[in-house]
Amino acid sequence: MLWPAQVGAFSVIMGKHGSNFDSSEFPFSYLTIEDDKTTLTPAMNLFTVGTKRDTDKWPKRDRRKDPDKLDLISFELFSSYIVEKMIRGSEILQKLYEETPRKQKYIKYKGMVILRLLLKTCRKYYQLALKKYYGGQLLKRLKGYSFKDTAALQNILKTGKRDAGPWLDIAGLLAPKSAVQAIVDDLKNGRVDSVKQLRHRFKVVYDRHDEYAWSWYTQILEDELGIRVDEVTEERLLQLIKDWKSSSLKLNNMILKDAEKEFDQNSRIGFGIDGDEEVQLADFSVVRGTYEGNSFVKSLQAENEAIERKADEWIERLEEVFAV
Numbered sequence: 001m002l003w004p005a006q007v008g009a010f011s012v013i014m015g016k017h018g019s020n021f022d023s024s025e026f027p028f029s030y031l032t033i034e035d036d037k038t039t040l041t042p043a044m045n046l047f048t049v050g051t052k053r054d055t056d057k058w059p060k061r062d063r064r065k066d067p068d069k070l071d072l073i074s075f076e077l078f079s080s081y082i083v084e085k086m087i088r089g090s091e092i093l094q095k096l097y098e099e100t101p102r103k104q105k106y107i108k109y110k111g112m113v114i115l116r117l118l119l120k121t122c123r124k125y126y127q128l129a130l131k132k133y134y135g136g137q138l139l140k141r142l143k144g145y146s147f148k149d150t151a152a153l154q155n156i157l158k159t160g161k162r163d164a165g166p167w168l169d170i171a172g173l174l175a176p177k178s179a180v181q182a183i184v185d186d187l188k189n190g191r192v193d194s195v196k197q198l199r200h201r202f203k204v205v206y207d208r209h210d211e212y213a214w215s216w217y218t219q220i221l222e223d224e225l226g227i228r229v230d231e232v233t234e235e236r237l238l239q240l241i242k243d244w245k246s247s248s249l250k251l252n253n254m255i256l257k258d259a260e261k262e263f264d265q266n267s268r269i270g271f272g273i274d275g276d277e278e279v280q281l282a283d284f285s286v287v288r289g290t291y292e293g294n295s296f297v298k299s300l301q302a303e304n305e306a307i308e309r310k311a312d313e314w315i316e317r318l319e320e321v322f323a324v
Contacts, residue, residue, distance in 0.1 A: 021111030043125035047254035072206040073172035081167040093123040135244020164216035234322040245311035
């Protein structure tokens with residue numbers, strides 16, 4: 001790549017790029033070279049095996065035992081920081097779709113080109129991931145709470161001051177810009193005058209992440225979906241969970257479809273070179289295994305079953321609460 005360049009999180013870059021581009025507003029994208037131009041395909045890395053494996057891999061590799069961790073890292077895939085980018089990317093794609101003439105094949109944007117025909121499709125992929133996030137955050141908030149009526153439910157969902165966004169990635173620490181700016185101001189004014197104090201302030205931000213995230217989430221619900229948590233209805237809550245279920249299953253099934261490529265005929269090239277197709281398949285199966293027996297595939301299928309159970313249980317529970 002020709003620096004300076006900015007790349008959206010969880011993106012794949014292929015080829016030699018000779019332009020200064022900025023794809024930071026489009027996470028989970030492909031950046032390729034077409035006719036010597038940097039070509040952006042937004043959201044296409046949302047449903048690949050590689051992305052899913054990475055999100056599972058890195059938390060497992062964190063084997064730190066000391067509760068006082070020096071590196072304050074968030075491993076969450078659909079974090080507030082990433083979701084904020086997806087919302088912005090989705091808005092840009094919609095705007096470009098509305099403003100671009102149909103006869104125009106490519107659109108230029110920040111040193112890249114985007115195929116016009118993909119604008120609507122890629123936006124749908126972002127919206128699919130956002131629906132998973134909206135319902136997932138709600139279920140995360142409700143988990144562990146006991147409530148038997150709507151008043152108790154509303155008390156759980158309420159939030160304080162909603163001023164958490166926009167979000168920053170500070171070497172793995174995901175934090176609201178306002179919280180980071182407060183630390184910077186105190187550094188300038190001498191209220192933070194040691195590394196120990198500085199580390200403590202960042203640790204406070206890290207420990208308050210869920211509080212910040214919920215505060216920001218409630219504002220996003222209102223801005224994007226017109227839902228206020230302090231006056232939410234049964235219909236809205238159930239729809240968030242149903243959308244979470246359907247979008248989560250759809251994304252996982254798309255990943256499973258991508259996983260099939262690792263076992264197709266092209267992947268078997270070079271196996272069983274001294275025999276026919278049956279010998280090739282047998283050789284491949286011994287070395288690589290089968291799609292049905294693959295541990296990654298089986299874990300994703302099990303995750304789908306868990307998603308269905310979880311959604312159905314929460315739908316039943318909330319219907320009972322609102323029936324009181």
